[in-house]
Amino acid sequence: MAKYRFTVDGKPAAVDAQPDMPLLYALRDDLGLRNPHFGCGLAQCGACTVHVDGEAMRSCVLPVSAVAGKSVTTIAGLGTPEKPHPLQAAYVAEGVPQCGYCINGWLMTAAAVLKKNPKASDAELRDGLAGLKCRCGTHVAILRAIKRAQTELA
Amino acid sequence: MDRREFFKTSGALVVSFSLPAMEALAQGADKPALVPDELDSWIAVLPDGRVHAFFGKMDMGQGLDVAVAQIVAEELDVGFDKVAVLMGDTATSCNQGGASGSTGTSNGARLLRKAAAEARRVLVDRAAEKLGAPAAQLRVEDGTVVGPNGKATYADLVGGRYFHHKVEWNQHVGNPMDIKVPAKPKAPADYKVVGKPLPRRDVAWKVYGTGEFITDVRVPGMLHARVIRPPRAACSVRAVNEASIKGIPGARVVREKDFVAVVAPREWDAVRAARQLKVDWHYDAEAFPPMDKLHDHIRAAKVVKREEAVKRGDVDAALKMAAVRVVEAEYEWPFQSHASMGPACAIADVKAQSCTIWTGSQKPHYTRDGVAKLLGMPPDKVHGIWVPGPGSYGRNDAGDAALDAAFISRAVGKPVRVQGMRADGTAWDPKAPASVHRGRAALDASGKVIAYDFMSKGFSRQQIATNESDPADSLLGQALGMTPKGNQIFGSPEESYGFENKRLAWETIPPLVQGCSPLRTSHFRDPVGPEIHFASEQFIDELAHGAGEDPVAFRLRYLTNPRHQAVVKAAAEKAGWSSLGKGKGIAFADRNGTAVAVVAEVEVDRASGRVFAKRFTVAHDCGLIINPLILRQTIEGNVVQGLSRTLYEEVRFQPDGVESVDWASYPILEMPDAPQAIEIVLIDRPEIAPSGAGEPTIRVIPAAVANAFFSATGVRLRRAPLSPERVKAALAKA
Numbered sequence: 001m002a003k004y005r006f007t008v009d010g011k012p013a014a015v016d017a018q019p020d021m022p023l024l025y026a027l028r029d030d031l032g033l034r035n036p037h038f039g040c041g042l043a044q045c046g047a048c049t050v051h052v053d054g055e056a057m058r059s060c061v062l063p064v065s066a067v068a069g070k071s072v073t074t075i076a077g078l079g080t081p082e083k084p085h086p087l088q089a090a091y092v093a094e095g096v097p098q099c100g101y102c103i104n105g106w107l108m109t110a111a112a113v114l115k116k117n118p119k120a121s122d123a124e125l126r127d128g129l130a131g132l133k134c135r136c137g138t139h140v141a142i143l144r145a146i147k148r149a150q151t152e153l154a
Numbered sequence: 155m156d157r158r159e160f161f162k163t164s165g166a167l168v169v170s171f172s173l174p175a176m177e178a179l180a181q182g183a184d185k186p187a188l189v190p191d192e193l194d195s196w197i198a199v200l201p202d203g204r205v206h207a208f209f210g211k212m213d214m215g216q217g218l219d220v221a222v223a224q225i226v227a228e229e230l231d232v233g234f235d236k237v238a239v240l241m242g243d244t245a246t247s248c249n250q251g252g253a254s255g256s257t258g259t260s261n262g263a264r265l266l267r268k269a270a271a272e273a274r275r276v277l278v279d280r281a282a283e284k285l286g287a288p289a290a291q292l293r294v295e296d297g298t299v300v301g302p303n304g305k306a307t308y309a310d311l312v313g314g315r316y317f318h319h320k321v322e323w324n325q326h327v328g329n330p331m332d333i334k335v336p337a338k339p340k341a342p343a344d345y346k347v348v349g350k351p352l353p354r355r356d357v358a359w360k361v362y363g364t365g366e367f368i369t370d371v372r373v374p375g376m377l378h379a380r381v382i383r384p385p386r387a388a389c390s391v392r393a394v395n396e397a398s399i400k401g402i403p404g405a406r407v408v409r410e411k412d413f414v415a416v417v418a419p420r421e422w423d424a425v426r427a428a429r430q431l432k433v434d435w436h437y438d439a440e441a442f443p444p445m446d447k448l449h450d451h452i453r454a455a456k457v458v459k460r461e462e463a464v465k466r467g468d469v470d471a472a473l474k475m476a477a478v479r480v481v482e483a484e485y486e487w488p489f490q491s492h493a494s495m496g497p498a499c500a501i502a503d504v505k506a507q508s509c510t511i512w513t514g515s516q517k518p519h520y521t522r523d524g525v526a527k528l529l530g531m532p533p534d535k536v537h538g539i540w541v542p543g544p545g546s547y548g549r550n551d552a553g554d555a556a557l558d559a560a561f562i563s564r565a566v567g568k569p570v571r572v573q574g575m576r577a578d579g580t581a582w583d584p585k586a587p588a589s590v591h592r593g594r595a596a597l598d599a600s601g602k603v604i605a606y607d608f609m610s611k612g613f614s615r616q617q618i619a620t621n622e623s624d625p626a627d628s629l630l631g632q633a634l635g636m637t638p639k640g641n642q643i644f645g646s647p648e649e650s651y652g653f654e655n656k657r658l659a660w661e662t663i664p665p666l667v668q669g670c671s672p673l674r675t676s677h678f679r680d681p682v683g684p685e686i687h688f689a690s691e692q693f694i695d696e697l698a699h700g701a702g703e704d705p706v707a708f709r710l711r712y713l714t715n716p717r718h719q720a721v722v723k724a725a726a727e728k729a730g731w732s733s734l735g736k737g738k739g740i741a742f743a744d745r746n747g748t749a750v751a752v753v754a755e756v757e758v759d760r761a762s763g764r765v766f767a768k769r770f771t772v773a774h775d776c777g778l779i780i781n782p783l784i785l786r787q788t789i790e791g792n793v794v795q796g797l798s799r800t801l802y803e804e805v806r807f808q809p810d811g812v813e814s815v816d817w818a819s820y821p822i823l824e825m826p827d828a829p830q831a832i833e834i835v836l837i838d839r840p841e842i843a844p845s846g847a848g849e850p851t852i853r854v855i856p857a858a859v860a861n862a863f864f865s866a867t868g869v870r871l872r873r874a875p876l877s878p879e880r881v882k883a884a885l886a887k888a
Contacts, residue, residue, distance in 0.1 A: 029378075034365070075361070075363040095783070098215030098545075099546070103360055130825055143828065
């Protein structure tokens with residue numbers, strides 16, 4: 001066990017854990033956050049996605065020791081109802097999520113894609129979002145929402 | 155605004171440990187029992203005039219609660235924003251069957267509509283007395299009864315108090331629960347709120363991460379648990395080596411007969427203990443046939459039950475007539491997994507005389523019943539609370555998790571949170587059954603169909619019940635030695651093709667193994683609908699091809715129900731069917747009165763075997779449309795989930811176990827393969843009661859894609875899924 005310090009959504013956090021414990025368990029079990037979610041524990045679905053220093057990462061396989069001193073952002077830190085990230089506003093406008101359990105992946109990954117490539121084409125978006133899962137089948141609505149956000153950002 | 159206030163003002167389901175629904179109502183001795191024949195069981199007016207509707211069915215993210223709120227607002231004449239729909243708490247709602255069979259509006263909201271109309275009638279009568287004017291001279295404006303000499307608000311009349319008014323209950327529990335009331339609901343022509351495209355209420359909290367999923371529920375002092383599922387079917391436990399998890403803080407084993415679980419105060423420690431624990435499993439024989447012999451096994455298996463849904467004329471005689479051309483084809487469908495986004499989670503707090511169970515199950519009232527039976531408690535001592543889960547399209551792994559949590563909580567004497575690992579959701583959820591379908595038909599010299607024979611043979615779709623009200627139907631129950639009751643049932647195509655000699659039949663076969671099986675079956679979205687219509691609507695295409703006729707024209711020639719013809723025409727027109735080139739396919743079906751037709755347009759990459767379904771055009775008629783916006787979203791989800799099941803999904807297994815354990819071994823559709831467009835034509839029929847939209851569209855997707863594949867390549871794919879390897883093999887042979 002060792003103590004790991006990092007920030008979550010801008011606030012300082014400290015967790016006593018084994019170095020190989022995935023960040024997800026630190027966020028949920030130790031820090032009591034409701035997001036992100038456990039979907040597979042294998043980096044195959046994206047439900048646990050957070051930003052670590054701005055990069056979209058799968059927290060279910062990322063050891064907590066790897067984020068020491070870094071800045072972790074969850075969807076609750078991406079934006080708020082009062083100050084939404086443009087993607088969040090667009091996802092709400094398009095009514096994207098159905099069950100909503102997968103939404104961390106689709107928001108945090110899309111935010112990272114748009115940050116690097118704000119004008120990403122349809123094909124670039126599809127490629128950039130490969131590897132994420134949505135069982136309710138909201139893919140078409142997700143693309144609509146991202147394109148809406150791109151229009152508003154342009 | 156704190157979260158609680160946020161929930162209230164957004165009207166979303168309130169998730170809390172108290173009983174928020176009744177917070178503003180008097181909790182006195184005059185509280186009527188929660189029984190279906192009390193109006194108070196359905197509708198409450200709060201002191202400030204807001205309305206609570208208590209719903210015994212569930213929304214799983216398709217906006218059913220919004221439709222219910224619209225209907226209640228409409229019949230009560232109050233603003234839509236004043237109506238909150240509270241679902242899934244067994245302390246505040248009667249058992250209307252939970253999410254089941256696309257009956258949320260047809261059965262569930264039908265009852266709430268009557269209850270709201272009756273509440274309005276009672277309130278207007280009370281206002282008449284108070285205002286000294288006959289009810290006929292009164293009108294209601296947004297919760298205020300207005301008469302010639304004055305006004306009375308609903309809040310004045312009953313706010314914060316109970317109606318104490320009886321309604322007539324039909325004595326049924328579950329889906330058929332209904333009531334009779336003197337009030338007459340409004341005529342559709344008078345609707346102001348029903349029919350409006352109002353947005354869902356559960357979107358914002360999901361997008362901002364401010365709400366609670368079942369996985370987020372925490373109870374003080376709770377332990378984390380993981381259940382150790384067997385490595386293969388029909389296992390028994392010889393021994394558990396408890397020393398193998400020594401050293402993990404607070405970790406301990408819970409075992410009874412063949413049920414094994416671990417608990418630990420920290421979640422990661424429970425996960426580690428589950429990985430580390432050494433269990434000596436025993437099994438005798440190979441559980442399953444080789445996977446490539448599955449459909450041969452089905453063909454050869456003895457028939458447990460046979461039913462003929464349609465039997466018209468003399469099919470056998472017509473097939474043997476001289477100078478007819480017989481067209482014959484067989485189709486195969488694999489086992490499929492719910493594979494919900496996350497494995498199931500449940501939290502149980504079992505005390506000496508009572509239990510609280512938090513569950514993501516889509517049928518929390520039945521969860522309560524199952525937990526009560528397991529614990530030997532009266533059902534009213536068990537409080538079931540539904541909290542949104544990681545997706546639910548039937549009986550997935552949620553029911554098992556709830557019973558597991560209750561069992562473990564009782565064993566350790568503390569609240570327990572159970573969550574599965576990925577394999578528990580993919581390998582061990584109840585499966586949609588594998589099946590074989592055979593079509594035979596005779597065409598005369600003119601190309602007219604004179605005999606039509608369609609038969610499905612497969613595993614029953616209910617080897618375990620469709621809900622968890624009996625522990626015998628759970629993995630826990632089976633591990634403890636109980637035998638599932640199950641039910642022998644499959645299904646037949648739902649259509650109106652007017653062939654003069656016609657037979658639609660099904661046959662079920664025995665389960666592969668007795669005992670716990672990762673291939674046991676139960677309901678998965680549109681139970682056996684995609685399976686059956688993958689076959690029947692391809693076979694119709696094969697007949698059209700055999701008759702040398704266009705598939706749309708052929709269907710229109712034989713469909714006898716005008717609503718069925720209308721959706722086929724609407725989909726074809728909107729898609730521009732006659733001007734489309736190769737790669738187009740159509741399919742049509744009915745589902746309990748909802749008619750849907752879809753045109754799929756595909757591109758086939760011969761080198762990679764990739765089928766890209768670039769555009770779908772759906773025409774949908776479910777009677778009266780309550781909310782076109784939410785209906786469209788629901789249809790879109792059906793299209794994409796249906797496409798995923800058509801192209802990718804197949805539970806892989808070996809004789810000694812299931813190999814589909816995660817997303818790599820059970821792939822589903824990903825973004826690069828999402829359609830470019832889904833166009834939807836909604837046919838609104840205000841004069842016809844709504845017949846459901848949660849499932850009908852998914853049943854037509856597989857055949858539409860397969861028919862489009864044939865149109866693109868000239869090759870029939872009669873085995874699902876249309877995976878790249880199967881496509882390449884079929885094209886290489888052609």
